[in-house]
Amino acid sequence: MKYFLLLLLHLSLFAATVEYERWPKGETFLTFLEHEKLPQATYYDLDKEDQKLTEEIRSGFNYQVLRDDNGSLTQALILVNDELQLHLTCKSMKECDVRAIPIISTTKREAFMLKIENSPYYDIQKATGSKSLAQIFVNGFKNSLNFRRDLRKGDKLVMIYDQKYRFGKPFSMPTLQVAMIEMRGKKHSIYLNSDERYYDEKGRQVEGFLLARPVKNARISSKFTKRRYHPILKRYRAHLGIDYAARRGTPIMAAGSGKVIFAGRTRGYGNLTKIRHSDGYVTLYAHQKSFRRGIKRGKYVKQGQIIGYVGTTGLSTGPHLHFGLYKNGRAINPARVVRVTTKKLSGKARKAFLKIKKDLDAQVAFHVKAQTKAKRMDDYQYIYYLDREEEKKEATQ
Numbered sequence: 165m166k167y168f169l170l171l172l173l174h175l176s177l178f179a180a181t182v183e184y185e186r187w188p189k190g191e192t193f194l195t196f197l198e199h200e201k202l203p204q205a206t207y208y209d210l211d212k213e214d215q216k217l218t219e220e221i222r223s224g225f226n227y228q229v230l231r232d233d234n235g236s237l238t239q240a241l242i243l244v245n246d247e248l249q250l251h252l253t254c255k256s257m258k259e260c261d262v263r264a265i266p267i268i269s270t271t272k273r274e275a276f277m278l279k280i281e282n283s284p285y286y287d288i289q290k291a292t293g294s295k296s297l298a299q300i301f302v303n304g305f306k307n308s309l310n311f312r313r314d315l316r317k318g319d320k321l322v323m324i325y326d327q328k329y330r331f332g333k334p335f336s337m338p339t340l341q342v343a344m345i346e347m348r349g350k351k352h353s354i355y356l357n358s359d360e361r362y363y364d365e366k367g368r369q370v371e372g373f374l375l376a377r378p379v380k381n382a383r384i385s386s387k388f389t390k391r392r393y394h395p396i397l398k399r400y401r402a403h404l405g406i407d408y409a410a411r412r413g414t415p416i417m418a419a420g421s422g423k424v425i426f427a428g429r430t431r432g433y434g435n436l437t438k439i440r441h442s443d444g445y446v447t448l449y450a451h452q453k454s455f456r457r458g459i460k461r462g463k464y465v466k467q468g469q470i471i472g473y474v475g476t477t478g479l480s481t482g483p484h485l486h487f488g489l490y491k492n493g494r495a496i497n498p499a500r501v502v503r504v505t506t507k508k509l510s511g512k513a514r515k516a517f518l519k520i521k522k523d524l525d526a527q528v529a530f531h532v533k534a535q536t537k538a539k540r541m542d543d544y545q546y547i548y549y550l551d552r553e554e555e556k557k558e559a560t561q
């Protein structure tokens with residue numbers, strides 16, 4: 165991995181042999197191999213998990229190619245998410261190998277305090293250059309506070325978040341640790357707890373807009389992870405969704421209201437339904453035994469409505485629902501945005517949360533006192549390099 169990066173950097177100093185490209189619309193890993201005249205077995209020899217991983221490559225994703233003097237591809241790095249990339253190496257045009265390797269990045273904890281001039285959304289975007297931070301802040305308080313009514317000019321807010329950096333540039337979505345807003349002298353905060361969910365100062369969960377579980381009485385058999393190392397296979401893996409093991413035929417419900425944008429058969433995900441919700445969110449329901457009658461592209465569904473039945477179609481090892489959540493084309497952890505019925509922490513979990521809260525409150529107090537200024541992120545890039553046009557298209561699809 166290190167060797168490859170060094171090699172790329174080294175070569176790029178001398179010749180223009182490294183090409184930086186965007187993954188074209190409609191391209192799959194198989195068609196990519198075909199265009200490059202590389203063996204299709206490169207894909208078919210992969211195990212199921214790795215084959216599924218190749219389906220995560222999306223149009224607009226950035227990739228790099230290294231070619232020999234004849235123009236034949238010798239290596240390629242293709243992004244899968246902000247943690248993993250596929251490394252394709254070809255010894256000859258007949259023999260290639262592909263492996264998921266980690267994307268090396270560093271994470272910095274960043275913070276800022278600002279006084280309201282206009283609105284939280286506008287002021288945060290103006291101060292940081294990041295629409296994501298502005299959106300994260302507003303969503304966090306959307307269901308509990310009324311900024312328009314209660315906010316006054318000069319009120320304070322603080323955000324503390326983790327930001328990834330790669331080659332010195334910020335990339336990928338920031339992870340909010342704590343957000344605080346003081347309105348008319350009263351502080352309101354939300355905190356990221358160790359269960360990866362957000363809670364307010366009283367230990368009540370911040371409500372999201374999605375159902376906690378799209379399948380009733382199901383057991384989570386696989387959690388969301390952007391990157392994990394499989395010690396036996398000695399390979400990197402990602403699981404960009406949550407798996408719910410349930411009996412074949414168990415009804416699947418729409419996690420939120422929205423419009424069906426896809427209902428059909430795919431290779432990896434089998435019978436697949438995708439639903440588009442507001443704010444650029446899309447939910448995905450894979451490996452279904454069958455669709456519910458009438459569920460097809462263009463249909464509007466309500467939260468909780470049955471859309472299909474658990475099965476094991478596609479690249480699947482047993483009956484389960486693979487539930488995915490995407491925001492503007494990026495896979496995100498559904499556990500972070502779902503609405504859970506157990507509303508308030510209690511007992512041990514509450515104690516543990518209060519410890520985290522105390523520490524985060526101290527950090528907030530520090531930045532209020534220090535009047536920490538926001539760092540502008542004008543060169544902020546999503547790892548996927550989706551351009552605005554692409555993003556807009558995806559949001560309106």
Ligand SMILES: [Zn+2]
Pocket residue numbers: 386403405406407485486487
């Ligand atoms: Zn899965």
